[in-house]
Amino acid sequence: MSADTAGLGLARVAAPGEGIGLDELALATRNHGMPLEALRYDVTPPGLHYVLTHYDIPAVDPSGWALEIGGAVTTPLRLDLDALMARPAVTSRVLLECAGNGRARFEPRPVSQPWLLEAVGSAEWTGTPLAPLLEEAGLSDGAVDVVFTGADHGIERGVEQDYARGLALADALRPETLLAWGMNGVPLPPQHGAPLRLVVPGWYGMAQVKWLRRIEVLDRPFDGFQNATAYRMMADLDDDGEPVTRIRPRALLAPPGWPDFMTRERFVRRGTVPLTGRAWSGRAPVTRVEVSTDGGSSWSGAGLAPADPAHPYAWRAWTYTWTATPGRWELLARASDADGGTQPAEPEWNLQGMANNVVQRVPVTVLD
Numbered sequence: 033m034s035a036d037t038a039g040l041g042l043a044r045v046a047a048p049g050e051g052i053g054l055d056e057l058a059l060a061t062r063n064h065g066m067p068l069e070a071l072r073y074d075v076t077p078p079g080l081h082y083v084l085t086h087y088d089i090p091a092v093d094p095s096g097w098a099l100e101i102g103g104a105v106t107t108p109l110r111l112d113l114d115a116l117m118a119r120p121a122v123t124s125r126v127l128l129e130c131a132g133n134g135r136a137r138f139e140p141r142p143v144s145q146p147w148l149l150e151a152v153g154s155a156e157w158t159g160t161p162l163a164p165l166l167e168e169a170g171l172s173d174g175a176v177d178v179v180f181t182g183a184d185h186g187i188e189r190g191v192e193q194d195y196a197r198g199l200a201l202a203d204a205l206r207p208e209t210l211l212a213w214g215m216n217g218v219p220l221p222p223q224h225g226a227p228l229r230l231v232v233p234g235w236y237g238m239a240q241v242k243w244l245r246r247i248e249v250l251d252r253p254f255d256g257f258q259n260a261t262a263y264r265m266m267a268d269l270d271d272d273g274e275p276v277t278r279i280r281p282r283a284l285l286a287p288p289g290w291p292d293f294m295t296r297e298r299f300v301r302r303g304t305v306p307l308t309g310r311a312w313s314g315r316a317p318v319t320r321v322e323v324s325t326d327g328g329s330s331w332s333g334a335g336l337a338p339a340d341p342a343h344p345y346a347w348r349a350w351t352y353t354w355t356a357t358p359g360r361w362e363l364l365a366r367a368s369d370a371d372g373g374t375q376p377a378e379p380e381w382n383l384q385g386m387a388n389n390v391v392q393r394v395p396v397t398v399l400d
Contacts, residue, residue, distance in 0.1 A: 043142040043384050052136070056146045065150025071286040071310050074154070074346075075125065078215055081153030082237075083223050084130050084145060086195050087186030090243050094227040099211070103179075103248035106170030113227050117213060119160040124210060124233065125346040127154040127312045131236035131263055131276045134379070134388030142385035149284060149392060154310075154347045157231045158214030163205045166249070171201070174251040178204040180230050183243040191257050197241050198254025199232065208233045208345065211244065233345035234278050234314035236387070238263045266383040273382070279314030280389040281375060283321045283350065283367035286310075288396060298396045305354045309365055310347040311336065316370035321350040327362040328377060328391070334365070358400040366391045 063084045070080045094113050102108040130151035135142055166178070181196040203209065210231040213220060220226035225242030232239040238258065254260075264273030286308050289300035311318045321334040334352040354363075366375040379390040 043144040045383065046141040046143050048140065050141075052141075052146050053143070056143060059145045063145055065147065066153050068150060068284060068287050070153075071284055071308070074349075075216060076153040076155055078155070078218075078221050078224065081155055081224070082128070082130060082151045084132075084151065084237060085184065085223065085242075086188065087184045089222050090183040090185070092183055092227060092243055092245075097227055097245070099228060099244060099247065101165060101169045101247045101249075104172040104175050104251045105166075105249050106172070107168070109165065109169050111165075113213065116160060116211065116228065119164075121158060121160055122210065123156050123158045123214075124208065124231070125154060125156045125343040126231055126233045127152065127279070127314075127345060127347045128237050128240060129279050129282070129312075129314075131238050131386045132384075134390060135385030137388060137390060138379055138381055138385050142383060144385060151237070152284070152347075154312075156216050157210060157212040158217070159210040159212030159228075159231065161207055162209045162211055162230075162247075163207060165211070166205065166247075169249070171249060172251060175201050175249050176252055177201060177250045177254045179246075179248045179250060179254050179256065180241040180244055181246040181248070182225075182241050183245050188257065188262070191261075193257055195241065195258065196254075196256050197239055197258045198250070198256065199239065201249075203232065236263075236276055236279055236314070238276065262384070263386065264384065265386055267381075268383065271383075273384075276386050279312065280387050281311070281313035281315070281318060281367040281369040281373045282389045283311040283318075283365040283375070284309050284392055285323075285363060285365045285394050287394065288363075298394060300356055300396060300398055302356050302358055302398050302400055305356045307334075307352040307354050307363065307365075309350050311350055311365075311367040312347040313367065313369035313371075313373060314345070315373060317344070318348055318367050319370050320368045322366050322368075323352040323354075324364040325354050325356075325361055327393075328364050331366075356396075356398040358398050361396045361398060363394040363396055364391050 133151035136146040263276040266273035322331040337349040368374040
């Protein structure tokens with residue numbers, strides 16, 4: 033499993049005992065996660081929201097930029113930013129999570145962006161629904177997929193490409209799918225896709241194409257790199273794998289107390305300790321959050337904030353009161369959703385390190 037699989041467009045799997053290398057550290061420097069203490073915010077500030085950029089952040093001049101919509105349509109469209117912003121606008125609060133979140137916890141470790149748990153954020157995205165634009169362009173009877181291409185260009189596992197992802201036509205036409213030009217009430221920051229990005233609520237981050245410049249309707253399934261090769265749940269090299277799509281259920285605990293600088297182990301005083309966090313699922317509404325304060329030997333239900341019909345794709349707050357006694361403890365949190373999905377106690381390994389929603393474990397020392 034430690035062989036280099038670059039020729040197949042797959043991440044290399046680290047050899048036994050192999051530490052994180054300089055190339056992974058370089059990725060971790062360019063990209064960044066959300067500090068878990070930012071779970072306190074209903075809406076993540078843009079500078080704290082996670083960022084993953086496959087290639088470079090492109091230099092896009094909004095004054096000369098335009099979105100093209102073509103392919104299997106009767107009336108190709110070309111719209112500049114002013115024309116898009118003149119269309120009916122909506123603001124939607126949406127939780128985004130990178131598909132590789134938790135990759136660094138796998139053993140053996142797929143060599144790529146070494147996410148732990150922090151590749152998340154919940155922002156308010158302002159834009160216009162995609163479906164009316166596609167209908168205005170006139171979809172052909174044989175339309176199957178819709179491809180979204182960004183301005184970011186690079187080489188991935190030997191393949192030169194613009195970043196491009198395809199959605200099935202039915203998903204592209206869902207009313208919540210947005211072309212967004214704003215984040216938290218201001219224009220999109222460069223790292224978040226200015227001047228325009230795609231927002232597909234409920235899906236992992238790879239679907240949220242940034243720096244969007246072209247939309248193409250296809251009369252065949254899209255077979256580009258980011259769909260056919262990357263972002264697939266593969267058990268081994270002979271497995272075509274299932275595509276990564278909607279976000280699996282997850283609960284995260286906001287770090288209690290205060291941390292050790294290097295290990296990030298938490299310290300609290302004995303007595304009543306309020307535990308808080310957020311939970312989400314892109315597949316179905318979260319129905320339950322449970323907390324363990326003894327390393328997973330026993331579980332108790334947490335208080336879950338009511339679902340907000342205005343924000344069905346945002347995360348939800350949860351709370352739990354812990355009576356802490358001196359010693360070293362391990363806190364766990366897990367979420368379940370209405371489809372019966374529950375976070376596993378052990379990682380479900382796959383070759384590319386995708387969709388690892390194993391329960392969070394937080395070491396805490398209680399001081400007397």
